[in-house]
Amino acid sequence: MITISEMGLQISGKKLYDNVNLKFTPGNCYGVIGANGAGKSTFLKLLDGRLSPSTGEVHVDKNERISSLSQDHYGFEDQTVMQTVIQGYQHLADVMEAKDALYAKADFTEEDGIKAADLEAEFAEMDGWNAEPDASQLLQSLEIPEEMHQQLMSELTEGQKVKVLLARALFGEPDILLLDEPTNGLDVYTINWLENFLADYSKIVIIVSHDRHFLNQTCTMMCDVDYGEITMYVGNYDFGYNQAN
Numbered sequence: 001m002i003t004i005s006e007m008g009l010q011i012s013g014k015k016l017y018d019n020v021n022l023k024f025t026p027g028n029c030y031g032v033i034g035a036n037g038a039g040k041s042t043f044l045k046l047l048d049g050r051l052s053p054s055t056g057e058v059h060v061d062k063n064e065r066i067s068s069l070s071q072d073h074y075g076f077e078d079q080t081v082m083q084t085v086i087q088g089y090q091h092l093a094d095v096m097e098a099k100d101a102l103y104a105k106a107d108f109t110e111e112d113g114i115k116a117a118d119l120e121a122e123f124a125e126m127d128g129w130n131a132e133p134d135a136s137q138l139l140q141s142l143e144i145p146e147e148m149h150q151q152l153m154s155e156l157t158e159g160q161k162v163k164v165l166l167a168r169a170l171f172g173e174p175d176i177l178l179l180d181e182p183t184n185g186l187d188v189y190t191i192n193w194l195e196n197f198l199a200d201y202s203k204i205v206i207i208v209s210h211d212r213h214f215l216n217q218t219c220t221m222m223c224d225v226d227y228g229e230i231t232m233y234v235g236n237y238d239f240g241y242n243q244a245n
């Protein structure tokens with residue numbers, strides 16, 4: 001769950017939000033709407049900790065993992081497709097790497113054995129043994145075939161990169177999924193696929209999008225950012241629009 005209490009934010013002397021109080025609960029998909037420059041993307045940055053509020057609090061339950069869709073299409077050029085997806089679950093990727101480094105040691109000590117056992121337990125708890133098959137399945141359902149999974153991101157087309165970054169965000173069932181303009185650069189087939197994926201998702205999803213059709217298909221709640229306030233209402237985009245007019 002995410003709880004926002006008396007939250008305010010000023011950027012460069014400009015008040016963006018004032019005294020915002022909201023709760024986000026699992027099983028809901030929230031659409032964030034508002035005029036250009038109202039503060040929709042900045043709101044996502046407050047949720048995933050890239051920004052801190054000037055006043056009040058943004059509280060995320062301990063042990064809840066947040067995953068954000070990366071907008072940086074060229075940020076992973078020297079990684080393989082598979083690495084890019086798995087690193088979306090950073091802690092899992094770190095444990096995988098630490099384990100591999102330990103086993104690669106020429107002078108593996110008793111102490112290393114104890115460390116390795118701890119890492120193995122943590123790895124199993126995160127369902128690490130299924131990480132590659134799960135990532136592979138996710139990629140294939142996004143039409144990135146198996147023979148591309150060990151290719152470097154630099155070898156992919158722009159459209160393929162967008163799909164891999166989407167797989168990276170969705171990988172490992174994050175507790176909180178933040179999607180800023182997820183339909184940008186996606187073909188109609190993939191947009192439909194994502195709509196179906198989100199319809200079945202039981203965690204918290206928060207989407208910033210100008211794509212009204214997509215918001216109508218996916219959202220159960222809307223957050224309207226307007227003049228420093230964020231108002232939450234039940235329903236999808238059209239439902240809220242009809243209520244307000």
Ligand SMILES: Nc1ncnc2c1ncn2[C@@H]1O[C@H](COP(=O)(O)OP(=O)(O)OP(=O)(O)O)[C@@H](O)[C@H]1O
Binds near residue numbers: 012016035039041
């Ligand atoms: N790091 C920053 N420094 C200064 N101003 C910023 C910074 N980040 C955001 N802003 C300003 O805060 C306001 C909100 O920006 P934000 O990108 O959140 O808006 P938005 O609602 O997502 O807009 P759009 O729909 O155009 O993407 C804008 O006026 C923007 O210029």
